[in-house]
Amino acid sequence: MNKDIIQDNTHEIKDYQAKLESRHRRGKAWQIVFRASTFTGIIALVILLLNIINSAFGYVAIQDAIPPEDLAVNGIPIESLHEIDLVGILEEHLSAGLIRRLESETPWEERSRDEILTLVITRVVEPTVEDTWSLFDSIFNKDKVLREQQEKFPESRLEFKSWLSADFLVTPQSPEPEFAGVRTAILGSLWTIAITLLFSFPLGVGAAIYLEEYATDTPLNRLIQTNINNLAGVPSIIYGMLGLAVFVRILEPLTSGAIFGAVDPTTANGRTVISAGLTLGLLVLPMIIINAQEAIKAVPNSLRQASYGMGATRWQTVWHHVLPNALPGILTGAILALSRAIGETAPLVVVGASTYITFDPSSPFSKFTTLPIQIWQWTARPQDEFRNIAAAAIIVLLVLLLTLNATAILLRNRYSTRD
């Protein structure tokens, strides 16, 4: 009898140990799966970034209509020629009609030497990009690049081009990808964001103060809170349609600047910077409110009690004690909301961003385009060169976002050490 029990036990223990091993094996296997998933997420980010950098730099085959060496006067290269000689080159190579038009725009005497040189290069030398190669090919497959260039465009010269350059940042849009830049788009983004901030920051913080400090538990206040939470989940394109119907169409006299007498001659409707800014303002409002509420909630109650104890009114308590303590949190939230607004594309397409403008926005009633809109339009084109400048524009956008987020993190770290 006794023996039987012992035997049974050993059997069970063996069974248990065998199972234990398989359980541990399964544990190990799944741990690898979990790790691999996390790794995949990181890899996705890395590929995303590499893919952009890959397109933003690389070899290009450039074909000049007239090689710049042929334009040299008395052996002096065009880069160091005098204005008069440059004008001479222009007059020699361009049609008389075009010269007259250029001169009637701005007389030669009023143009700087650099401007005239740019004209010579764009109009006379006329470099066109025939083919482009990715950064990866340019570094690791240089032989292939050389071979392809020799085969397809033997006349052209091979140049390593960084599509992202100082010129790219300061030149306006152009139909030629080689000369296009993001100046208009950056300014448009900044204008839009400024209006978004002016509109949504005071409103958002006000709403948060109301909900946290004033609101009692009434059905109306509960409705406001639920409503804000739900608005945060509405797709951005719906806000675009709201903007189109309300700001662009109904409030057209206001958003086109007509009632202020400030109508931009180039716009006849409400598809302006201010419509875009207000639309984005509504879009980020729930985000700002929710973040500000969190920040206000985190202010210890003892501070409020102490303030009331000293005889302060409610607003005095909020203004002098709650807000200063919640400010870092509120600002961090606002900056994060802004970086969301900067990257938004869909609502602005619906509101009516311009597809092609070359002049800077000068007032809230100007037509506009923004960086993401520009990226979208360039990406949607089939030609490779537009993909290259889209990649360069993406880098500009990401750097802008990174700066904003870094500011937010700095703010958070700087003030969070206090308590």
Added chain:
Amino acid sequence: MAENPNITTMPAAEGLQAGSPAEQIDLTRKPRLGETIIQALLFISGAISILTTVFIVYELGKESLTFFTEQNWEQTNRALGNDIDDLDSEIPIGETGFTLREGDWIRIEEEVIQITSMSETFMVVERGAQDTIPENHPRGAEIFRSSNVTIREFFTGTKWNPQIGQFGIWPLLNATLMVAFLAMLVSLPLGLSIAIYLSEYASTRARNIIKPILEVLSGIPTVVYGYFALTFMTPLLKLIFGNSVVEIYNVASAGIVVGILIIPLVSSMSEDALSAVPRSLREAAYGLGSTKLETAIKVVVPAATSGIVAAFIVAISRAIGETMVVALAAGAGPNFTFNPFRPAETMTGHIVRISGGDLSYDSIDYNSIFAIGLFLFFITLTLNVISQRVVRRFREVYE
């Protein structure tokens, strides 16, 4: 004094200086105008959000209503085959142009006519419909067709082309659902695995590195993901499945990239839910001899189900509302297909394409995108409300 008898009759107060009437401080609450104004302003700030919702529903609703009720007359490229007088009930017609069907309303000059039956070259009609007067019409008069949209057609039709009177939402909805499904296929397993890894396995150091990376991923603008889909994912799919199978614009590429885009959303919401499960539950599981995996899968995940399910629902809603990736990578033009390697336009993609062009107010295109927008708004709103309900109803409360 008489107003405040309590103070004077209190025996203890008699001996105190403060009891003298001249130095009495009035402690009753005074109305403060400034405070009231401030409170009113703050309330208005809060109420703006309600106003936003009201405006969304009102504006989308108003335009959609126009879409569903207004009779739009569109050219059919058909003309009268012969002169007709006001008594003819059989009308000869030209052979080109769109198909007219039984029951269609047509308009010739000022007269509205309903078709009762239809053959190749003529139709039998009821004259003078909708309070118009039967008239003589010359040969060659153009026939206009009414593109009155019924809600039934909107929800059951499988062709979308407002310009020629086809108003079935299915091609757009089908593409939207396919993108959302593919996105879920990518983001649910990956997102949940990442959440489990971060909350159950990762060391503090690993977590401090991985979480910011995921935050960066979620902070990248969607148009950049669109670029990624078009310039990386599509060529990759072409490489794997063959150039002839995968088209340049396709649903699969957009769906997978939308999936990558919402991984951070799924993982961070799920991780919040997992971390909220108290330590004691895990320790109890370990105490009973569970391995780490068993603790995670059989104890922690079930305890956090409500939060995880909520994360999934929010992710679906986000995938349905995602715009720029599909606008760039999924292709233009509604297409009713179940093949993920073919182009098909989603609801959001369609809205962007239509409104990106020259859009004139009150055109059929203008009204139709508002109808789509309203539908989209209700889908996402419903999903969000469900997700909030799930969190509230099925939440396990731990002390």
